[in-house]
Amino acid sequence: MQMTSTPPPQHGPTDILIIGGGPAGLYAAFYAALRGLSVRLLEARPELGGQLAALYPDRVVYDVPAAPAAYAADIVAQLVRQLEPFDIDIRLNTLAHTLEADGAGWRVGTPGASYSAGAVILAAGMGALLPRLASNAHSLTDWPPSAVPAAPSAWIQGGVPQATRAALELAEAGTRVTLSHRRALFRGTPAQLSRLETLRQHGQIDVHAPAAADFAPVPPADLNIHLNGYLPDLSPLLPWPLGWQGEYVPAEGSGLTELLGVYVAGDLSSAGGAFKLIALAFAQAALCANHAAHHVRPELRVKPGHSSDRRITPKGEVV
Ligand SMILES: Cc1cc2nc3c(=O)[nH]c(=O)nc-3n(C[C@H](O)[C@H](O)[C@H](O)COP(=O)(O)OP(=O)(O)OC[C@H]3O[C@@H](n4cnc5c(N)ncnc54)[C@H](O)[C@@H]3O)c2cc1C
Known part of the structure; x- marks a missing residue:
């Protein structure tokens, strides 16, 4: 955690702040929005998609459920499409680099601003994918x-x-x-x-x-x-007191880290062991988002129920 000498502009709080716009972050954003939460997502790169967009948009991926033999770029496009009904605040070219407690929640600092939220979901993968x-x-x-x-x-x-x-x-x-x-x-x-x-x-x-x-x-x-090409940079996050195990953040089954209200999903989480898979990122993101939903709004159950029992209106209302 770091303190800045001159306080940067502060943005209104959201229920959930997601760091990273790869598969884990995008799917966590979807699930948190599905639970009716306000969501903001910070991504260091100029576009969403994480490793799929930066490193292998042209490769065919075979092991993503219900997307047989899909180009990585097309998987990203579908993930982004799934967010369209919702009013999610996505900040591109925005590198998260500080974390500090803020009342019952957290405040994340970037070079130009800071953002507070009831819960933070870390979905930073191998780190910020910055151009060589x-x-x-x-x-x-x-x-x-x-x-x-x-x-x-x-x-x-x-x-x-x-x-x-x-x-x-x-x-x-x-x-x-x-x-x-x-x-x-x-x-x-x-x-x-x-x-x-x-x-x-x-x-x-x-x-x-x-x-x-x-x-x-x-x-x-x-x-x-x-x-x-791109090199991953975890250095902005490494000072955060998360009990790092090398390049991984340890987590409970819920995705909860050592910090109450801070969750981790995807490649960054120790939960998947050496498995760095999109399918695991999705599963962990769903767990994180639902546990975070209950954390910020205790009246919401952890278990989301079935989306097939509901309807998402074009305005993003879940009825
Ligand atoms: C060449 C290659 C081929 C692969 N093929 C497959 C495959 O066929 N099947 C499969 O299942 N998996 C495959 N993978 C692995 C898969 O891409 C990863 O498991 C997946 O991308 C993990 O998703 P994630 O969201 O956790 O992290 P990432 O995709 O790494 O996304 C993390 C995002 O967070 C951003 N970020 C990081 N730090 C910050 C910060 N401080 N502030 C703001 N933003 C930040 C990064 O810029 C990045 O966009 C492959 C990986 C590679 C490299």
């Missing part, structure tokens, strides 16, 4: 950016799926794109790679691969984008 630094300080290092820049020309370096995606999105917006990678291999779904080839053939994307990145002259471009 680019050699060129003036480059964009993640995709999507907060606002897609309108640039006549762009030079994109990298073979990660985000590089292919950036090339396609910019080319389709009318930017003259050069895509460069040291290997003659780009990652993306078959549809993205086929579109890349079509745009290359039509001269809308100039592909340099394999390219000797260190020696090749950088073509003059209005926008430079280096997409070198």
